[in-house]
Amino acid sequence: MEVSETIAHHILDHDLGVMIGAFHLPITAHTLTMLGVSIVLFVVAVLLSVRGKSLLSRLLNTVGEEYVAFMRDGIVVPGIGKEGIAFLPYFCTLFLFILFSNLAGLIPQMKTITSNISVTGGLALCSGGLIVYAGIKTHGLWGFIKSFIPGGTPWWLVPLMFPLEVISLIIRVCVLAIRLFANMLSGHMVLLSLLLIIFIIGQMSKMAGVGAAFPAMGLEIFMTFLELLVAFLQAYVFSLLTSIYVGLVVHSH
Amino acid sequence: MALGPFSAKDHVVITTLGLEFAVAVSMGVAVGFWLDKKYSTFPWAMIAGVMCGFALGLYIIVKESHRLSQTEKITEDKKKNGSI
Numbered sequence: 127m128e129v130s131e132t133i134a135h136h137i138l139d140h141d142l143g144v145m146i147g148a149f150h151l152p153i154t155a156h157t158l159t160m161l162g163v164s165i166v167l168f169v170v171a172v173l174l175s176v177r178g179k180s181l182l183s184r185l186l187n188t189v190g191e192e193y194v195a196f197m198r199d200g201i202v203v204p205g206i207g208k209e210g211i212a213f214l215p216y217f218c219t220l221f222l223f224i225l226f227s228n229l230a231g232l233i234p235q236m237k238t239i240t241s242n243i244s245v246t247g248g249l250a251l252c253s254g255g256l257i258v259y260a261g262i263k264t265h266g267l268w269g270f271i272k273s274f275i276p277g278g279t280p281w282w283l284v285p286l287m288f289p290l291e292v293i294s295l296i297i298r299v300c301v302l303a304i305r306l307f308a309n310m311l312s313g314h315m316v317l318l319s320l321l322l323i324i325f326i327i328g329q330m331s332k333m334a335g336v337g338a339a340f341p342a343m344g345l346e347i348f349m350t351f352l353e354l355l356v357a358f359l360q361a362y363v364f365s366l367l368t369s370i371y372v373g374l375v376v377h378s379h
Numbered sequence: 380m381a382l383g384p385f386s387a388k389d390h391v392v393i394t395t396l397g398l399e400f401a402v403a404v405s406m407g408v409a410v411g412f413w414l415d416k417k418y419s420t421f422p423w424a425m426i427a428g429v430m431c432g433f434a435l436g437l438y439i440i441v442k443e444s445h446r447l448s449q450t451e452k453i454t455e456d457k458k459k460n461g462s463i
Contacts, residue, residue, distance in 0.1 A: 204388055294439055297406065301398050366391050 129322055136318055137311065139242055156245065159237045163226045170222075194218060201362070205369025209264065209376055216256060221365045224249065224306070228357035231314055232350065240360075241311040243303065250303035253368040257295070261375040273378035298371055302364060309360050313353045320346045389447055396443055400436035407432020 142158065144151040174190030176183070197218050202210040224240060231238025239245045261270040274291040275284055323342045328335025385393065411428020415421040 204386075290435060290438060293403075293406075293435060294442075297399055297402050297435075297439070300402050300406075301395055304402065305395070305398055363391055366388065367395060370388060370392060 129326060132322065133315065133318055137241060137314055139237070155237050156239045156242050159230050160227070160239050160245070162236065163223065163230055163239070167222055167226055197221060197365075201365050201369050205366060206260075206373040206376055210369060210372065213256065213260065213372065216252075217365050217369065220249070220253070220368065221361050224361040224364055225357060228310060228360060229354075231310070232353060232357075238310050238314050240306050241314050243307045246303040246307040246310075249306070249364070250299050253302055253364075253371070254295075254299035256368065257299075257371050257375050260372045261378070264376045265378070270375070273375065298367075302367055305367075306360050306364050309356055313349070313356050317346065317349050317353065320349060385447070389450070392443060392447070396440050399439050403436035403439060404429060404432040407435070 139154045139156040142153050142155065144153045174186050174193075177187065178184070194214070198211065198214055201221070202214055202217050206213070227240045227245070228238065230236045231241065258270075261273060264270075265273055274288050274295075276287065276291075279287050320342050324335055324339045327338040407428035407430070408425060409428070411425035411431075414424035414428070418424070
């Protein structure tokens with residue numbers, strides 16, 4: 127297999143070819159991983175929330191409470207303010223889903239689903255929906271539409287400013303999707319490319335391939351730790367940016 | 380007036396500005412290219428799209444910089460009044 131084909135095979139989504147009779151189910155590697163992540167998240171959420179008297183149960187409860195407190199005081203309140211506490215469940219779900227999706231790629235046979243633009247686009251659309259919903263909930267429909275026009279704008283500039291502000295909002299949603307997608311895809315490609323260096327050099331000379339394995343594996347371990355950091359960082363950045371954008375809409379007047 | 384010091388929240392916004400500018404220009408190119416294909420006017424709509432995207436990107440950067448400087452001014456005023 128060519129190097130480019132190997133990279134494409136590992137990074138791009140592919141159909142698993144599941145058939146029920148004559149009906150083709152469009153189950154792909156990414157949808158399967160997403161389903162796995164959702165099941166794991168559901169189990170984790172149940173474990174963290176069920177009250178019990180055992181030491182383990184109380185420990186899990188404390189971890190869950192600490193996580194929610196971190197989301198409230200570290201992301202939602204600084205970005206939106208006290209009004210944002212109503213949206214706390216969305217942010218708690220968003221952060222954990224992105225984090226688990228990012229980390230899934232580090233497990234063998236699983237895929238980084240956030241390296242698929244459709245997944246990050248879907249998440250960004252959900253955040254875009256929340257931004258619009260928060261704006262309408264706070265200011266009403268007419269107030270939300272009026273909030274697109276900055277204060278002090280002369281009437282003759284309104285036809286120019288209104289579309290500019292609407293496109294700015296669309297760009298923000300696109301940026302949310304592209305940022306997460308690009309970061310996860312690039313990290314995954316670097317990991318794979320470092321491994322492939324060994325085989326490319328090994329094709330020229332087996333001894334050189336063995337020699338290249340040591341620096342390549344060192345870099346691979348370093349990049350894996352960097353990917354762990356990026357997985358947490360990107361989940362944090364996506365949630366924080368969503369909260370900032372919601373805050374901008376909520377406090378637009 | 381010099382900007383900063385910034386909070387972690389501001390840093391996230393600042394690092395996103397570059398991408399927002401790039402997306403604005405790319406959207407302009409994409410819309411212009413689509414119009415060119417539809418009305419066979421290549422490359423004029425694309426050039427107009429690039430210019431509009433560039434202007435929009437600059438507008439976003441200027442607006443965010445202004446908002447950040449206002450946030451810093453409010454924080455400085457609060458510090459002077461002793462409310463922080």
